[in-house]
Amino acid sequence: MAQKPSIPKGTRDFGPVEMAGRNYIFDTIRSVFKLYGYAPIETPSMENLSTLLGKYGDEGDKLLFRILNSGDAFSGIDFSQFHVEGGAPDEYNSKALSLKVCEKGLRYDLTVPFARYVVQHQNDIAFPFKRYQIQPVWRADRPQKGRYREFYQCDVDVIGSKSLLNELELVQIVDKVFSIFGISVCIKINNRKVLTGLAEICGFPDKVVDITVAIDKIDKIGLEAVEAEMKEAGLPESAVEVIRPVLLLKGDVQEKLSVMRGLMSGGSASGAVSETGLKGLDELDELFGLIAGAGVGQETELDLSLARGLNYYTGAIFEVKAKDFAIGSICGGGRYDNLTGIFGLPGMSGVGISFGADRIYDVLTGLDKFPSGMKSSAKILFANMGDSEVRYLVPVVKALRDAGVSCEIYPDTAKLKKQFDYADRKAIPFISIVGGDEIAGNSVNVKNLESGEQKNFSKDDIQSIIDFIR
Amino acid sequence: MAQKPSIPKGTRDFGPVEMAGRNYIFDTIRSVFKLYGYAPIETPSMENLSTLLGKYGDEGDKLLFRILNSGDAFSGIDFSQFHVEGGAPDEYNSKALSLKVCEKGLRYDLTVPFARYVVQHQNDIAFPFKRYQIQPVWRADRPQKGRYREFYQCDVDVIGSKSLLNELELVQIVDKVFSIFGISVCIKINNRKVLTGLAEICGFPDKVVDITVAIDKIDKIGLEAVEAEMKEAGLPESAVEVIRPVLLLKGDVQEKLSVMRGLMSGGSASGAVSETGLKGLDELDELFGLIAGAGVGQETELDLSLARGLNYYTGAIFEVKAKDFAIGSICGGGRYDNLTGIFGLPGMSGVGISFGADRIYDVLTGLDKFPSGMKSSAKILFANMGDSEVRYLVPVVKALRDAGVSCEIYPDTAKLKKQFDYADRKAIPFISIVGGDEIAGNSVNVKNLESGEQKNFSKDDIQSIIDFIR
Numbered sequence: 001m002a003q004k005p006s007i008p009k010g011t012r013d014f015g016p017v018e019m020a021g022r023n024y025i026f027d028t029i030r031s032v033f034k035l036y037g038y039a040p041i042e043t044p045s046m047e048n049l050s051t052l053l054g055k056y057g058d059e060g061d062k063l064l065f066r067i068l069n070s071g072d073a074f075s076g077i078d079f080s081q082f083h084v085e086g087g088a089p090d091e092y093n094s095k096a097l098s099l100k101v102c103e104k105g106l107r108y109d110l111t112v113p114f115a116r117y118v119v120q121h122q123n124d125i126a127f128p129f130k131r132y133q134i135q136p137v138w139r140a141d142r143p144q145k146g147r148y149r150e151f152y153q154c155d156v157d158v159i160g161s162k163s164l165l166n167e168l169e170l171v172q173i174v175d176k177v178f179s180i181f182g183i184s185v186c187i188k189i190n191n192r193k194v195l196t197g198l199a200e201i202c203g204f205p206d207k208v209v210d211i212t213v214a215i216d217k218i219d220k221i222g223l224e225a226v227e228a229e230m231k232e233a234g235l236p237e238s239a240v241e242v243i244r245p246v247l248l249l250k251g252d253v254q255e256k257l258s259v260m261r262g263l264m265s266g267g268s269a270s271g272a273v274s275e276t277g278l279k280g281l282d283e284l285d286e287l288f289g290l291i292a293g294a295g296v297g298q299e300t301e302l303d304l305s306l307a308r309g310l311n312y313y314t315g316a317i318f319e320v321k322a323k324d325f326a327i328g329s330i331c332g333g334g335r336y337d338n339l340t341g342i343f344g345l346p347g348m349s350g351v352g353i354s355f356g357a358d359r360i361y362d363v364l365t366g367l368d369k370f371p372s373g374m375k376s377s378a379k380i381l382f383a384n385m386g387d388s389e390v391r392y393l394v395p396v397v398k399a400l401r402d403a404g405v406s407c408e409i410y411p412d413t414a415k416l417k418k419q420f421d422y423a424d425r426k427a428i429p430f431i432s433i434v435g436g437d438e439i440a441g442n443s444v445n446v447k448n449l450e451s452g453e454q455k456n457f458s459k460d461d462i463q464s465i466i467d468f469i470r
Numbered sequence: 471m472a473q474k475p476s477i478p479k480g481t482r483d484f485g486p487v488e489m490a491g492r493n494y495i496f497d498t499i500r501s502v503f504k505l506y507g508y509a510p511i512e513t514p515s516m517e518n519l520s521t522l523l524g525k526y527g528d529e530g531d532k533l534l535f536r537i538l539n540s541g542d543a544f545s546g547i548d549f550s551q552f553h554v555e556g557g558a559p560d561e562y563n564s565k566a567l568s569l570k571v572c573e574k575g576l577r578y579d580l581t582v583p584f585a586r587y588v589v590q591h592q593n594d595i596a597f598p599f600k601r602y603q604i605q606p607v608w609r610a611d612r613p614q615k616g617r618y619r620e621f622y623q624c625d626v627d628v629i630g631s632k633s634l635l636n637e638l639e640l641v642q643i644v645d646k647v648f649s650i651f652g653i654s655v656c657i658k659i660n661n662r663k664v665l666t667g668l669a670e671i672c673g674f675p676d677k678v679v680d681i682t683v684a685i686d687k688i689d690k691i692g693l694e695a696v697e698a699e700m701k702e703a704g705l706p707e708s709a710v711e712v713i714r715p716v717l718l719l720k721g722d723v724q725e726k727l728s729v730m731r732g733l734m735s736g737g738s739a740s741g742a743v744s745e746t747g748l749k750g751l752d753e754l755d756e757l758f759g760l761i762a763g764a765g766v767g768q769e770t771e772l773d774l775s776l777a778r779g780l781n782y783y784t785g786a787i788f789e790v791k792a793k794d795f796a797i798g799s800i801c802g803g804g805r806y807d808n809l810t811g812i813f814g815l816p817g818m819s820g821v822g823i824s825f826g827a828d829r830i831y832d833v834l835t836g837l838d839k840f841p842s843g844m845k846s847s848a849k850i851l852f853a854n855m856g857d858s859e860v861r862y863l864v865p866v867v868k869a870l871r872d873a874g875v876s877c878e879i880y881p882d883t884a885k886l887k888k889q890f891d892y893a894d895r896k897a898i899p900f901i902s903i904v905g906g907d908e909i910a911g912n913s914v915n916v917k918n919l920e921s922g923e924q925k926n927f928s929k930d931d932i933q934s935i936i937d938f939i940r
Contacts, residue, residue: 005521005590005813008574011514013587015594016601019510035871037848037878039896040489044481044620045515045576045606046535051475065516068536068572070610074562079549092544102538104478106515117483120475124485126895128881130847131486136515140540150514163881165860172868294864343475377600378507390635394764398642401505408507411598411633425596426509 010141010149016426020374021364022152025181025357026134029154032176033132036169038156041131043113045138046104053105055112055342063139065149066102073101106138110155110354111339118159119343127160146358157352159339164283166351167316167335168290174320174331174353175298181360182369184323185330186299190306191284192313192334194260197277201268202242204235209311211235211243216307223247242268246304253288253302257281260304283315299323312336318353322363330359373429377406379469380430380446381423384410392439392459393432399462405469423449430469480611480619490844491834492622495651495827496604499624502646503602506639508626511601513583515608516574523575525582525812533609535619536572543571576608580625580824581809588629589813597630616828627822629809634753636821637786637805638760644790644801644823645766651830652839654793655800656769660776661754662783662804664730667747671738672712674705679781681705681713686777693717712738716774723758723772727751730774753785769793782806788823792833800829843899847876849939850900850916851893854880862909862929863902869932875939893919900939 007013014022046067053061077100084091107113110133118129134154141147156173158166171187178185195215199208210233214226227240246263249256264277284302291300308317315335322330333353340348364370382393393409400407408428410419416433423431432446446468447454457465477483484492516537523531547570554561577583580603588599604624611617626643628636641657648655665685669678680703684696697710716733719726734747754772761770778787785805792800803823810818834840852863863879870877878898880889886903893901902916916938917924927935
């Protein structure tokens with residue numbers, strides 16, 4: 001009868017300690033989003049498959065979790081039609097068949113549901129629409145260290161405004177969030193138009209995706225491998241030569257912009273001019289000017305090799321790395337000009353970023369930056385010495401809770417060792433052990449379990465108890 | 471190309487206004503759970519079907535959302551084995567077939583995953599384990615008004631303690647939550663052992679489930695229909711006669727307990743005695759005594775017709791109704807003695823309640839009890855009169871945000887009418903329109919959009935601006 005309980009691979013249970021850390025992360029991020037006037041939305045976990053399919057490439061389609069239609073899902077289907085011709089007798093076209101028996105899928109990210117939401121509710125939305133969304137997403141990826149089949153995304157986007165003030169605000173949000181966390185970061189910034197410009201001046205404007213995808217890997221695989229990949233994609237050495245100096249460019253923002261302006265306006269090996277590239281450089285110039293004027297405390301950097309894999313970016317792109325902890329990007333995003341077009345609302349420009357909660361959790365753990373005391377659920381445990389002692393304590397505990405102090409009475413009359421052990425395992429910092437003497441003296445004792453300090457209070461002097469345990 | 475966007479039936483998008491209301495509900499409930507030392511956990515949205523199947527009855531099994539196995543789900547299956555004998559050529563046994571192609575399902579409630587969690591992590595848990603869990607659940611119910619296929623549950627449970635102090639705390643939690651909400655409620659309390667006792671003294675101890683299920687409906691269908699249902703379940707008139715006076719019993723707690731003690735100790739029409747029933751009455755007596763000593767402000771009632779449909783309850787049962795708004799139960803729960811037995815950990819007694827967020831939302835809306843100002847995402851909007859004006863404002867806005875004031879700069883230089891309209895639609899209560907005159911005077915003006923009051927401040931006097939808009 002009894003089953004050995006387990007959960008699906010790639011999924012996780014979060015216990016009280018992990019939850020305390022995760023809630024600290026989500027609450028902090030949420031509080032900063034709010035400071036900037038972003039409002040929350042939530043979309044359903046399931047979307048129609050027609051909403052999701054084709055939005056993440058063929059690979060993404062394969063990674064969608066599909067939900068079997070409820071009711072009699074399989075009747076009415078002629079399975080022989082889905083048999084793979086020439087295959088084994090039991091070999092079927094699962095892709096086609098799944099579309100027959102599944103109409104819904106679990107959300108794969110928050111971006112597509114956001115685009116769907118904006119189009120569906122466009123008449124109720126006050127544009128520019130500033131929204132944040134913190135919800136889980138699901139991907140049928142092969143589970144491995146640090147990669148899960150269910151994980152949270154924290155997205156913040158503004159849609160319906162082309163102003164670079166929005167980019168500035170996102171940089172300020174990143175600055176503020178990681179400053180609160182006590183994590184030093186480098187905010188890397190580039191502009192997709194500069195990458196388009198690069199493809200143009202090297203003579204292969206139609207290869208911008210190949211170039212972008214290759215450049216995006218430079219941190220992981222190095223310059224030579226990136227060049228090899230570009231050549232494999234059909235770029236001749238002459239084109240690679242135009243791109244190489246860009247990837248190697250050093251200097252501060254103004255130095256980089258100046259060199260790039262030269263290249264884009266005819267000074268490269270090809271001598272070609274890119275208006276798009278120059279526009280991207282103007283946008284970067286303006287954005288870095290705004291950042292300088294706003295007093296952003298964390299490091300910002302113009303990284304011309306930053307590409308980000310997603311094809312829908314059209315302007316600024318961002319990526320955030322922790323400076324003192326080796327892990328991939330912990331936050332990233334960019335501007336897109338046509339996210340909602342696929343759902344019938346063209347021409348809505350927007351920009352957004354996404355915080356990686358799992359990686360931030362690892363960084364906070366690794367750098368020991370979680371606030372102390374976060375782990376404990378209650379401030380004080382009242383030991384249970386018997387029914388009459390408990391009845392004596394109930395009004396004290398109620399008064400403390402009414403004053404906002406989290407406390408517990410141990411529910412059973414158990415051995416003191418067991419009750420101390422409970423306080424220890426829950427990291428409760430204070431204990432009170434009230435027996436006959438205390439009741440006779442109308443008092444309550446409280447012990448600091450860390451320092452050992454112990455004090456007696458009048459039962460009615462709730463404020464002094466609060467002062468002692470705060 | 472463009473699709474008309476929609477979401478699956480029975481699911482919902484929540485926009486900023488609904489989210490503000492929902493977050494107010496969740497945050498309030500969460501803050502009270504914390505005051506009582508309950509800690510959060512989260513479990514995966516997907517569980518193995520083996521964890522879920524058979525836990526909710528046949529009807530529940532049908533309502534589980536099943537997730538198609540990823541990869542090549544259909545190859546290797548001999549569909550002919552699942553053909554319904556004698557049925558149409560395309561008639562299949564979907565139930566059996568779905569088990570072949572789906573290993574996982576979406577969580578149906580929070581109780582079974584909680585039981586699974588406790589057993590799986592029993593060595594890491596400090597018992598008694600006080601946990602709360604606020605997460606969505608999914609049911610393939612036919613969608614109808616007020617019934618959704620995805621909805622949140624807010625559960626709070628303590629497991630590993632038989633003490634009635636736990637029941638008291640849950641009543642105190644209910645009291646506190648609804649007092650904060652400003653909703654007057656009646657907390658109805660009964661004990662499943664009393665219902666067992668009833669079945670015993672009327673001579674049909676094996677019919678306790680039928681009796682319970684029938685009694686549970688008395689509010690909806692009335693006494694006569696309940697009696698008819700009991701007779702249909704095989705109870706003779708003589709048995710119904712024993713139960714009838716209990717359903718009609720009036721009076722305060724002590725009066726009811728006194729009459730019931732008489733019935734359970736041989737004073738009923740059958741003359742039979744029920745030790746279990748008497749134990750249930752003792753527990754009720756003790757619990758109501760604790761409640762009286764704890765100063766619970768909301769109304770509590772001993773409701774002997776309260777049964778609650780779930781079969782796993784074995785002790786106290788609770789149900790909460792709003793007194794000034796007609797809607798079903800908005801909170802309910804009870805004690806169970808063997809929730810974890812099915813997963814191999816017998817003898818763990820626990821008690822818990824669940825808050826119905828959707829109904830509470832409706833009550834708060836219906837009684838107009840949501841806090842005012844909750845709707846607005848920002849306190850003040852800075853109009854955008856041009857690039858130099860914005861540059862002038864950026865440090866002001868930063869200083870306000872650093873002081874914890876949520877504010878927005880309208881990102882584009884648009885017509886003032888459009889910017890006012892934006893403030894209006896987002897319910898932003900203050901606006902600042904800084905132009906050349908203000909810049910010349912190193913000042914910032916702020917207007918209260920409700921009262922029309924307007925004031926000028928020195929650009930550096932952030933504190934006075936804060937005082938004006940708070």
